[in-house]
Amino acid sequence: MEHPSIPKGTRDFSSIEMNKRNYLIQVIRNKFELFGFSPIETPSFEKISTLMGKYGKEGDYLMFKLLHSGDFLKKKISNFWIKEDPVIFNNQELMEQISNKALRYDLTVPFVRYVVMHKNEIFFPFKRYQIQPVWRADKPQKERFREFYQCDADMIGSYSLSSLWQEIEFIQLCDEIFTELNFPIIININHRDILGGLVEISGIENHLWKDFTTSLDKWDKKGRNIVKQEMLRKGISSNSFERIACFFDMKENFSKKIESLTIALQSSERGKKGIKDLRFIFQKIKNISLKKTKLKWNISLARGMNYYTGPIFEIYPDNNNGSRIANSIGGGGRYDQLASFFGMKNFSGVGVSLGLDRIYLAMEKDNLFSTISSSLSxxxxxxxxxxxxxxxxxxxxxxxxxxxxxxxxxxxxxxxxxxxxxxxxxxxxxxxxxxxxxxxxxxxxxxxxxxxxxxxxxxxxxxxxxxxxxxxxx
CATH class of the missing domain: 3.40.50.800 (Anticodon-binding domain)
Structure with missing residues (x-):
């Protein structure tokens, strides 16, 4: 007799756990709506052509692809078995024919697909939120699941409607959410154009840009030496790495970092634009009261998604000494070209994605639910x-x-x-x-x-x- 079990990387939730999760969702939803975001939902699976190529090589690899079912799949495999080598699953043509859908990898790409399909019904700038599950074929481990919930808020509109005040609004939104949860956070911020400027002055070839950002995003977790070895394997020279590596470990305050990067990137127009944008954000935030949030500039922050183009940020719990923990509880940034993948030019989006499961686990660890209400039980x-x-x-x-x-x-x-x-x-x-x-x-x-x-x-x-x-x- 087989003992019942569930797939690795998934979980059952008890009534008590669901009450706590629903409380988190309610707080997040209320704050999203307070800031003017409206709800939508998209299907749990999308066409593979919608998702592939938007997240980088790692994202494509970790996507849950769905096979056709029923007689269609049976006939296709039978035909290839007769015509082709029996090792059919190494046949790319067959795989393309038997699988043209995948479980959604995140909520941002389906959102942009939705915007393009419904552009004649939408008034821009369009502000939406989604609270739905996503799936990744990752190796299950502590705080890393194959099925988990994301809570996303995004704003999209034409370039003419784009403004850095949107980034400031999202920082304010996060501060409001985590203040309500009595959960102090650190928001690490950076700019993809600053990274682009560093790539330019280092001599790294343009075609290695995606490899560079994917590797750099592991700097804080795996350290300088591991990242260097990975970059060398991908074709980035040791000289290029050493020219800019010093910037990624900078511990100075914002003013010192600005001073150093301004000198280093004086020959890079792209880098100078990134510095200008971050200077604007930090100057304005100074005049806005953040309650439970510390804003920090982390130059090694890259965020692995291919679609980010401007300011980017990640959110971490703030423990007593202000240091980071291994896993973020959210992140986001600006994406200026994502809509162009679907044929809509000159549109810019910016958004935040909060990991419901990571937030839940962090609050459980710090016993924060006990301070909210006994009715959660x-x-x-x-x-x-x-x-x-x-x-x-x-x-x-x-x-x-x-x-x-x-x-x-x-x-x-x-x-x-x-x-x-x-x-x-x-x-x-x-x-x-x-x-x-x-x-x-x-x-x-x-x-x-x-x-x-x-x-x-x-x-x-x-x-x-x-x-x-x-x-x-x-």
């Missing part, structure tokens, strides 16, 4: 004890009244021993029990027990009960 607030059909019928008007008031209410399904019903409430973290037995019916009373305080109160009518239950701390 259960979706139900009241359990009516079942004394029998006659008593239940009498109580049902009260049950319906509480539900109409928005108070989550359960009726225990069977008239079993009272201790068993109380145990059910305790095990499911239901804070209040209402007892309507024969004595209560005769006296026209309602008996309510608070399981947290172990106190019991009698009420004259259900309106009084509802009034107390709707208080913040009844």
């Amino acid at each position: 259960s979706s139900s607030k009241v359990l009516f004890i079942n004394f029998g059909d006659e008593e239940v019928l009498y109580a049902y008007k009260m049950i319906n009244f509480l539900r109409k008031k928005g108070i989550s209410t359960q009726l225990y399904p069977n008239a079993v021993k009272i201790n068993k019903q109380f145990r059910y409430a305790n095990n499911n973290h239901i804070p209040f029990i209402i007892s309507i037995g024969k004595n209560e019916i005769e006296k026209n009373k309602i008996r309510v027990k608070n399981l947290k305080t172990r106190t019991e109160t009698e009420y004259n009518n259900i309106q009084e009960v509802a009034h107390q239950l709707m208080k913040k701390n009844p």
Whole structure:
């Protein structure tokens, strides 16, 4: 007999875990809408042609591709088995014919595809949010899953509508979200044009740009030596690497970094534009009060997605000494050419993607959910004890009244021993029990027990009960 299991890199979630996740989603959604973003949804899978080539080689490799099903797949394989070498899955032509769809890798590319398809129905600049799962065929490990949720907010419009105030708005948005969660964060920011300028002065050939950014993005996690060896394997010379490596470990403050990069990049127009943009963002942020957020310039930050073109940022929990942890909980940036892949020119987008699962795990680790509300432990607030059909019928008007008031209410399904019903409430973290037995019916009373305080109160009518239950701390 086979024991049930789930695929590696996926998880089941208990009711308690779902209550916490739903709380996070609610906070994030409310803040997205507060900043003017509207919801959309896109399919769980897209055409492979929509996704491929947008994320770099690693992204293409980690994409979950879907095979055609039914007789179509059977016939295709049969035809190739007859005509071709039996090792059919090494045949690129066959693979293209039996798989033309893939599970979405992120929410940004499907969003831009949506914009292009619906451009005549959209008023620009268009601000949308999505909270949906994505899939990556990655090696499962701690805090790295194959199925996980992203919470994305993006703004897209023509170049004429583009402004660095959009980046500032996203920094403010993140600060609002994590302040609500009582979760201090660090936002590391950089600019792809600064990296482009460093590539220019280093002598790295243009065709190695993607390889350079993919390797550089591992600087903080794997260190200088590992990144250097990887770059050398990809064809970047040791001399080119050494010319610019000193900048990626700079620990000085923003002013010192600006001074050093301005001198180094004086011959690069692209690099100078990146410096100008970051200077603008940092100067304006100084005049805006950030509550739970530290903004830092990390020159080694590259973000591996191919579509980023301007300012980029990653979000990390801020521990006591202000240092980074291994995994980010979100990131984003500007992308000026992504829409052109789908035939829409001169459109610029900028957005943020928050990792729901990473945020959840970080808050669990720091015990942050305990400071929010005990109501996260259960979706139900009241359990009516079942004394029998006659008593239940009498109580049902009260049950319906509480539900109409928005108070989550359960009726225990069977008239079993009272201790068993109380145990059910305790095990499911239901804070209040209402007892309507024969004595209560005769006296026209309602008996309510608070399981947290172990106190019991009698009420004259259900309106009084509802009034107390709707208080913040009844």
